[in-house]
Amino acid sequence: MPDALxxxxxxxxxxxxxxxVVTEKNPxxxxxxxxxxxxxxxxxxKDTETDPRLLxxxxxxxxSTIDLYAVRPGARGLDRGLFQINTYHQAGRTGxxxxxxxxxxxxxxxxxxxxxxxxxxxxxxxxxxxWSHAEASAGTPAARQYYARLxxxxxxxxxxxxxxxxxxxxxxxx
Numbered sequence: 001m002p003d004a005l006x007x008x009x010x011x012x013x014x015x016x017x018x019x020x021v022v023t024e025k026n027p028x029x030x031x032x033x034x035x036x037x038x039x040x041x042x043x044x045x046k047d048t049e050t051d052p053r054l055l056x057x058x059x060x061x062x063x064s065t066i067d068l069y070a071v072r073p074g075a076r077g078l079d080r081g082l083f084q085i086n087t088y089h090q091a092g093r094t095g096x097x098x099x100x101x102x103x104x105x106x107x108x109x110x111x112x113x114x115x116x117x118x119x120x121x122x123x124x125x126x127x128x129x130x131w132s133h134a135e136a137s138a139g140t141p142a143a144r145q146y147y148a149r150l151x152x153x154x155x156x157x158x159x160x161x162x163x164x165x166x167x168x169x170x171x172x173x174x
Contacts, residue, residue, distance in 0.1 A: 017164035022034040044110060053161055055110060058150065059106070060153040067082075076088035128147040
């Protein structure tokens with residue numbers, strides 16, 4: 001039996017877990033689109049060495065309906081895609097023109113998360129800074145609310161990972 005941590009981050013477990021997340025949050029996407037999103041997030045997480053649960057939690061924080069083509073006005077510029085990548089603040093990033101593709105959006109999101117952790121350290125502000133550097137730096141109630149929502153979304157995603165592991169282990173015993 002593989003150890004739980006290795007199983008947690010295997011591509012198969014990741015895909016099954018994120019497929020559970022995506023289909024539960026937006027059952028109207030269809031199997032092929034849901035699987036594409038799940039596989040894209042897992043691949044981006046692997047390529048950027050980012051916890052796939054964290055990426056999925058950010059996706060849910062930013063775009064709870066999992067709308068691939070969401071475009072919303074930001075404080076400056078537009079927020080686009082699953083991760084609501086801001087066109088103004090992230091203007092210098094490679095792949096910005098492809099943020100509607102789940103892999104590219106997740107890849108940019110992972111870079112932003114990594115940059116925020118470098119800037120703020122392993123603090124709640126680092127996680128809230130994805131939404132707003134200024135609000136996170138000031139420790140505003142809105143930034144704390146963003147972090148609290150991210151924490152809830154992380155727990156939701158983590159539960160799906162544990163369900164996927166349990167299913168894989170049941171299938172292996174058959």
